[in-house]
Amino acid sequence: MTSSPATDQRRTLRPQLRERRRQLPAAARIAGAEALSARLLALPFAPQAGHVAGYWASDGEIALHVWQLRLPPAVTYCLPVLHEDGRLRFAPWRAGEPLVTNRYGIPEPDTAELLPAEAMALVVTPLVGFDDHGQRLGMGGGWYDRTFAFRRDTAAPPWLVGAGFALQQVEPLIAEPWDVPLDAVCTEADTRLFATNAA
Numbered sequence: 001m002t003s004s005p006a007t008d009q010r011r012t013l014r015p016q017l018r019e020r021r022r023q024l025p026a027a028a029r030i031a032g033a034e035a036l037s038a039r040l041l042a043l044p045f046a047p048q049a050g051h052v053a054g055y056w057a058s059d060g061e062i063a064l065h066v067w068q069l070r071l072p073p074a075v076t077y078c079l080p081v082l083h084e085d086g087r088l089r090f091a092p093w094r095a096g097e098p099l100v101t102n103r104y105g106i107p108e109p110d111t112a113e114l115l116p117a118e119a120m121a122l123v124v125t126p127l128v129g130f131d132d133h134g135q136r137l138g139m140g141g142g143w144y145d146r147t148f149a150f151r152r153d154t155a156a157p158p159w160l161v162g163a164g165f166a167l168q169q170v171e172p173l174i175a176e177p178w179d180v181p182l183d184a185v186c187t188e189a190d191t192r193l194f195a196t197n198a199a
């Protein structure tokens with residue numbers, strides 16, 4: 001089977017970027033999570049109420065626990081839950097509540113309270129890489145693209161915000177037809193806002 005230039009580019013970049021992400025020293029991770037939190041809270045569309053989704057950082061991803069702790073009191077933090085239809089659901093989760101490990105070894109809430117993507121006001125998506133145009137490179141499962149395909153022709157909410165370390169920025173990514181553009185990318189060093197099609 002032949003593969004497209006976009007697929008080749010992503011296959012080459014993923015292992016390099018994941019390695020780079022894992023190599024960051026602990027002090028940079030701690031400071032990074034603090035700085036990211038401030039940037040996420042300062043977004044012009046940061047919700048003051050409703051549900052937001054983060055992720056359980058793994059494989060060197062930039063952590064969201066500082067942001068979770070500093071969210072306005074009327075905002076409910078949720079974590080992604082894999083669903084058999086190929087689209088993520090989101091479950092409210094607070095520190096100490098039960099978790100189970102999903103098929104990728106990532107913890108997810110052990111609850112029947114699952115919300116659809118449309119119920120989220122804002123979603124922070126994990127990034128393996130990102131470019132200057134708000135194009136996202138993920139783990140390759142297509143989970144975020146399938147889950148938020150409706151945002152290709154619908155305005156926010158949910159606002160889609162990629163989170164990563166500045167060293168995860170790459171050359172322009174070749175777009176795939178299913179890619180869902182991000183409304184913003186936040187790193188420890190920068191906030192970039194993008195004018196998405198429908199927003």
Ligand SMILES: Nc1nc2c(c(=O)[nH]1)N(C=O)[C@@H](CNc1ccc(C(=O)N[C@@H](CCC(=O)O)C(=O)O)cc1)CN2
Pocket residue numbers: 055056057058061080088103104106126138139140141142143144
């Ligand atoms: N923290 C976090 N949670 C997340 C994601 C993520 O990227 N980060 N996801 C973002 O989509 C979803 C899960 N998607 C994932 C897709 C692939 C792999 C992964 O590790 N793949 C292995 C090999 C595949 C396998 O084990 O079957 C690998 O590439 O090494 C992990 C998560 C939902 N939750």
Ligand SMILES: Nc1ncnc2c1ncn2[C@@H]1O[C@H](COP(=O)(O)OP(=O)(O)OP(=O)(O)O)[C@@H](O)[C@H]1O
Pocket residue numbers: 010136137138139140141142143144145146149176178179
């Ligand atoms: N809207 C969609 N409908 C059907 N299949 C899709 C859709 N979006 C993505 N896919 C499938 O998912 C696969 C992986 O996509 P891609 O490489 O863009 O994932 P990713 O964004 O890196 O992963 P993730 O979102 O899990 O972090 C693609 O090969 C494609 O077949």
